[in-house]
Amino acid sequence: MPRPLKARIHLSSIRHNLGLARRHAPASRVLAVIKANGYGHGMLRVAQALRGADGLAVLSLDEAAALRAAGFSQPIVLLEGIFGVEDIPAVVDNRVTCVIHRPAQMEWLCNAAVSRPIDVWLKVNSGMNRLGFSPAAVADAVAHLRQSAAVGNLLLMTHLATADERRGAGWQLAAFQQSTAGLSLPASLANSAALLRYPETHADWVRPGIMLYGVSPFADESAARAGLRPAMTLQSEIIAVQQASAGETIGYGEGCRVERTTRVGIVACGYADGYPRHAPSGTPILVGGAKTQLLGRVSMDMLAADLTDLPTAAVGSPVVLWGEGLPVEDVAHAAGTIGYELLCALAPRVPVAEEE
């Protein structure tokens, strides 16, 4: 018998979430963001489920090559662009669209002798101050790119820093529009949060990531309310039950001392599987479909759940760490992080079960 921990990937949920993205942005093309191994769900698996997406976004040329080898023919955008001039042959071979976010990347591409022009997404720093050309430099960069025979189709992109927060997207949209006015180029601004909340940012391409995996980009709105369905359920079983008397401690250290007689279920899942070690006592967990709480510190391979109020729970009872019935956002919130990080951190040792 295998260890009972597994990640179930719900392909129909991914398709549903793509459909929702399309309904929100009916006039835009969808660049499905599948970086970080498809946010932990498996890049090729997710790409298959998202076959209908108009384009795919990744970080590395290896990922782009794997997608081409698997037969994907839509545009593939390299979100950080290339890292050196020696990357250009692979860009051409795999027909990769390159983000250009700094002048050196522009020079590499403009001066390349290529058999086929390379499509470029020029990144504008509209206020996030992470990647991109300053608004004042955009027009010159466009002019430079336009005169190079190595550069094919051009698009202008920017990334939004606060689309999931109260400050919203308007301030960056204004900066972007001001710096790109009159350039007559297609544009892309929206991540999941902007796709869901700010239609004025949709432009020619939207770039949803987290929403495709059924996770809300907002702290103040659940995925279910947004109509999203979780794409990953991390599940396991109780593999041992202990009875702790009042005053005893649970697991490593003395941090969790129980005040009453407590039934403790030991779950086959730990931080080496990607469960956050910083999740404190009280973090939600489902046992036999009922919500209960984590007790004590998360170990490398195990964690403890409170079964005191679940008298029928026993060895073999199913446990959901996150997913169906328990949003990963809720676990992440308790652990002081975001759902994105938990999904991406799913460990390679966790077996994946793909299902409709």
Ligand SMILES: *Cc1c(COP(=O)(O)O)cnc(C)c1O
């Ligand atoms: C990761 C990423 C996205 C997707 O963001 P979500 O919040 O997951 O929707 C979009 N655009 C860029 C440039 C990204 O790096």
